[in-house]
Amino acid sequence: MPLCVVGSIALDSVETPTERRDNVLGGSAVFFSYAASFFTSVRLAGVVGDDWPAENTAMLQARGIDTAGLQIVPGGKTFRWRGKYQVNMNDRETLDLQLNVLEHFDPVLPETYRRCKFLFLANGSPVLQAKTLDQCPGASLVVADTMDHYIRTEPDALRNLLKRIDGLVLNDSEARLLTGDDNLVRAGDAVRRMGPKFVVLKKGEHGAFFFSEHELYVLPAYPTARVVDPTGAGDSFAGGMMGYLAEQDRFDAKTLKEAMAYGTLTASFTVEDFSLDRLRRITRDDLDRRLEEYKKMLSF
């Protein structure tokens, strides 16, 4: 089943304690799309300026990612983010953020996108996320991401959106902010009671919780000795997870758990290099091999 995603497309500049990269391919919808493309065909919607290198689009298309929904604003500049990671590779500081064309982004989906059964609303304003959702009345699985900025600035729009979606992915600090509860088990459950049928609470290098009415579990991150750049790990997680669900064309409890595992492993590859560099060097076989190791790791 094709999977539709709407979100940010960026040129990232990343500094780690030992290296840096400038203007590399990034953004929530890009990491998501690439990660999902190991599993299914993807329809990507977003906006860039005319500074966007055409080879980026070609590279995504070569992965089976439909870019009909990619708006290119003449004279506009692509969204840019510059950030710096601390020595622990977990905490990061945003050094510069230029919304550019993203500031006035109006998601208008091509007709083919509107018929997608699987829809992911990547990080963005809940008002725009709702507007996207309005265009896809036939979607049977709608999952959204959010972030601290929108929890603070558009709480009402976010609350309304939560009542309309099937799943929400968010990270630990966002769950605490949204609920005011420091215990993640209680916080995740509280988010679920705000509307979504399930909640995925990501803890970065420590793995992710899953909450539904009848299930609560946690899966650890895959241990990697090689953390080069964590940018995009959360979006890759979501992409691997949704990609697998779309591939399987179902989202029962068992499939959701397998999808959580694939999300975990897709993210574990992403952090092993900058931008999409590590993902571009692996195949679905590498994901499946890591899945077998991961399963073994968790069996006793």
Place this chain on the structure above:
Amino acid sequence: MPLCVVGSIALDSVETPTERRDNVLGGSAVFFSYAASFFTSVRLAGVVGDDWPAENTAMLQARGIDTAGLQIVPGGKTFRWRGKYQVNMNDRETLDLQLNVLEHFDPVLPETYRRCKFLFLANGSPVLQAKTLDQCPGASLVVADTMDHYIRTEPDALRNLLKRIDGLVLNDSEARLLTGDDNLVRAGDAVRRMGPKFVVLKKGEHGAFFFSEHELYVLPAYPTARVVDPTGAGDSFAGGMMGYLAEQDRFDAKTLKEAMAYGTLTASFTVEDFSLDRLRRITRDDLDRRLEEYKKMLSF
């Protein structure tokens, strides 16, 4: 098989964001012993002052914990620790620490203790840990704990100890301090290369890594919505783990993994109340039931 433990015995005063307890039973060897007593008979060695309530000793004995190695110093005062947890229930501040009789503790083990096959050197000076180990030449599984204080003040003694033990348990910040590496996967492996056959790297609410020459895995903590007091969680983890190994009387890779799981679950009960209060209300059946849930949680 009986299990011998040498370590601190304390009267703890604990403040959490919502509650406080004064002079409750604590100390590494106490949490360890009680946790291990679900699985095997335990021989506890440590030191207290004559302010130590006799009912504490009686309570431990009622659990099958041998207290022949408990030294009571006439006129002395028991080791006291006072601490305060932050809202996240993970970070804590030591408000007061009185070593008292622990300052001049000289571990001299009773004859029966010296024949134990399973030995745990709970948190303490590596010099005293080595002195304890000297008394048990026949021990076939020796595991030690350590902490930041000794990594800083007695690095050489600790390095020497590491060459003599089978296993080391330590937490994430201690592993980083000992190795200078912020990546926990690399740090855990570096600690292992300092001597021990295996290393258990505890991450508190995020679970624990296991490192041996041929194995690397991580098990998540059991998710609990009820974190009342994390004091003693690490020692309970070690107690559950070592207790299970002593019960099984083997320590092959498979048994070590099961032991890691039992350690995880024993600790998950400890944090659900102050001091030993939660452990005192459960039975081995409760641990086994939680183990089944935990196994199911990690299966897909």
